[in-house]
Amino acid sequence: MNWLLVLVGGALGAPLRYLTDRAVQSRHESAFPWGTLTVNVLGCLGIGLLTGAVLAGAAPSELRLLLGTGLCGALTTYSTFSYETLRLAESGAALQAAANVGVSVLAGFGAVLLGDAAASAAWG
Secondary structure, eight states: OHHHHHHHHHHHHHHHHHHHHHHHHTTOOSSSOHHHHHHHHHHHHHHHHHHHHHHTTSSOHHHIIIIIIIIIHHHOOHHHHHHHHHHHHHTTOHHHHHHHHHHHHHHHHHHHHHHHHHHHHHHO
């Protein structure tokens, strides 16, 4: 049954990632991967909220499989982040590549902390 929860969440997260990435990126003319940054930070926020809610007993652990592993796992994308960073560096945009790494890691970690803190405040 657990695999089915992950499957359903992933089936929702993957197209959501694609559509969100395209919608965000279409609003920017730069080569910087704004769409990937957006989905990764949103996924980090979601996993922080969800984990905090589950740990506080406000949500069943099955929800972590459906929304955490499934939806957030498919929504976020480390491989695309890595590929786009490599492409920036190879195209001579080393500063943008470094900024992508720094901003992605800091914003992602900050979003997880924010989500966990919000869940703890609401249900802890």
